[in-house]
Amino acid sequence: MRVPRLVDHDQRRAELGAAAIRVILREGLGGVTVRGVAAEAGWSTGSLRHYFRNQHELQSYVVEATTDALRRRVLPRVRRPRTASSAVEGVASILEEMLPLDAGRREEYALWSAIVEWERQHPSEGGSVTWNEQRALHRQAVALLRGHEPAQDLDRAALPHPDPEVELWAALLHTFVDGLAAQIVNTPGQMPAGTAGRLLRALLRAVPPAVPPVVPPVVPPAVPPARPDR
Amino acid sequence: MRVPRLVDHDQRRAELGAAAIRVILREGLGGVTVRGVAAEAGWSTGSLRHYFRNQHELQSYVVEATTDALRRRVLPRVRRPRTASSAVEGVASILEEMLPLDAGRREEYALWSAIVEWERQHPSEGGSVTWNEQRALHRQAVALLRGHEPAQDLDRAALPHPDPEVELWAALLHTFVDGLAAQIVNTPGQMPAGTAGRLLRALLRAVPPAVPPVVPPVVPPAVPPARPDR
DNA sequence: GCGGAAATAGCACATGCGTGTTAGTTAAGC
DNA sequence: GCTTAACTAACACGCATGTGCTATTTCCGC
Numbered sequence: 001m002r003v004p005r006l007v008d009h010d011q012r013r014a015e016l017g018a019a020a021i022r023v024i025l026r027e028g029l030g031g032v033t034v035r036g037v038a039a040e041a042g043w044s045t046g047s048l049r050h051y052f053r054n055q056h057e058l059q060s061y062v063v064e065a066t067t068d069a070l071r072r073r074v075l076p077r078v079r080r081p082r083t084a085s086s087a088v089e090g091v092a093s094i095l096e097e098m099l100p101l102d103a104g105r106r107e108e109y110a111l112w113s114a115i116v117e118w119e120r121q122h123p124s125e126g127g128s129v130t131w132n133e134q135r136a137l138h139r140q141a142v143a144l145l146r147g148h149e150p151a152q153d154l155d156r157a158a159l160p161h162p163d164p165e166v167e168l169w170a171a172l173l174h175t176f177v178d179g180l181a182a183q184i185v186n187t188p189g190q191m192p193a194g195t196a197g198r199l200l201r202a203l204l205r206a207v208p209p210a211v212p213p214v215v216p217p218v219v220p221p222a223v224p225p226a227r228p229d230r
Numbered sequence: 231m232r233v234p235r236l237v238d239h240d241q242r243r244a245e246l247g248a249a250a251i252r253v254i255l256r257e258g259l260g261g262v263t264v265r266g267v268a269a270e271a272g273w274s275t276g277s278l279r280h281y282f283r284n285q286h287e288l289q290s291y292v293v294e295a296t297t298d299a300l301r302r303r304v305l306p307r308v309r310r311p312r313t314a315s316s317a318v319e320g321v322a323s324i325l326e327e328m329l330p331l332d333a334g335r336r337e338e339y340a341l342w343s344a345i346v347e348w349e350r351q352h353p354s355e356g357g358s359v360t361w362n363e364q365r366a367l368h369r370q371a372v373a374l375l376r377g378h379e380p381a382q383d384l385d386r387a388a389l390p391h392p393d394p395e396v397e398l399w400a401a402l403l404h405t406f407v408d409g410l411a412a413q414i415v416n417t418p419g420q421m422p423a424g425t426a427g428r429l430l431r432a433l434l435r436a437v438p439p440a441v442p443p444v445v446p447p448v449v450p451p452a453v454p455p456a457r458p459d460r
Numbered sequence: 461g462c463g464g465a466a467a468t469a470g471c472a473c474a475t476g477c478g479t480g481t482t483a484g485t486t487a488a489g490c
Numbered sequence: 491g492c493t494t495a496a497c498t499a500a501c502a503c504g505c506a507t508g509t510g511c512t513a514t515t516t517c518c519g520c
Binding site: 183201 | 260328347350353357358364366389392398401402404405406407408409410412413415417419420425429432434436
């Protein structure tokens, strides 16, 4: 069999994905057109369409690739060990990594927003992946605040916490941080970085402390009791 | 002087505005095109362009008109007297009027979102009008929760409250409700109406009550500031 | 009546989009 | 060197958009 020139499709697609990300940052997900991305990458539309049959396939790939890229960028940052003067300060500095407080994080937030928009318009069964990951992060944050042992791996943090109070405050905190990020970008005049940080810390201080360790945080048998939430 | 046929421009523009609102609900603010709105209203583009010179003028008018219409629809509802079993319940039922919990309020939220998007892309000096109004509403809510006299008129509520704790919790609550609304529409699977209501009430219960004017901030050793029940 | 300004309807042009098709180019295997 | 499949580039079609321009209709004041 004769094998003509071969190119690495995955690598090509990654190259296109990088160009598409630049387009998203400049014009939003709606600007991710076949022509636009091809021009950004310096290719012709015909070439691009050897790797993506249509616009949906292109956007779908870009959303997936962007999600992965953001994960790889953000996760190490929130897992970075830090010297904090208090639990509140430690958790606040973690959560601030998620807020669009400077140019770099504003870019990341714009990408997250584009992904959320995509997920809203193309709902997948099993719920939003990014939502579940964010919830796990806030669950960890609240557990830390209340003095629980942090979950070892990320999969563990994806499960509901045995302490229902952790679940409740994780939901409250998650929702609040979502709103905070939205206000920072939508009404930056009314929500400058300093105000955002103060509000975040104020809410963290409002998280009630765990009751004294009558029962240490031993993971109980696999079945958590039915919780009112969710 | 000869006066030809005269039509009420304001009334025409209002008619166009109503058609544009229908278009926004169907296709978003991006769908507000000269052709689209004209077709929705049953006119030709040439006619429409006697009242709006270009697309920007059309969208600008629509945003303004929609803001006014929403104000007129929502304000009486949040001011409706209610019989509540508690302060938390009373405030919760007010704030729920702002959440996209049913078809009607989802429509209103979609319109609010379109306005916020417009304001973000076309920032005006003096900050966002809608943001300030929302903040005033939450300020009132927190004041109510803490047992203050409610402000008489709306202009009064637009000013910062003398109690700094009211200002702080108004900001926290405002941000939280923003996030709640966003999650309800963006990830409805993870944030159904019942959960949203429970989270809202949980946060309202976390608002610290006003200290009785007996002993303000005498901090007993090792006891964190006043906390809600439970 | 009727002149004429306002109002209306419609067309034309340039632009940008997704997508289908087609001709040219490249390079591995024979 | 030749063949052939993959790759590249470009064009064409249909559609939608904003906007400028031009007939056509309407109706008040004379």
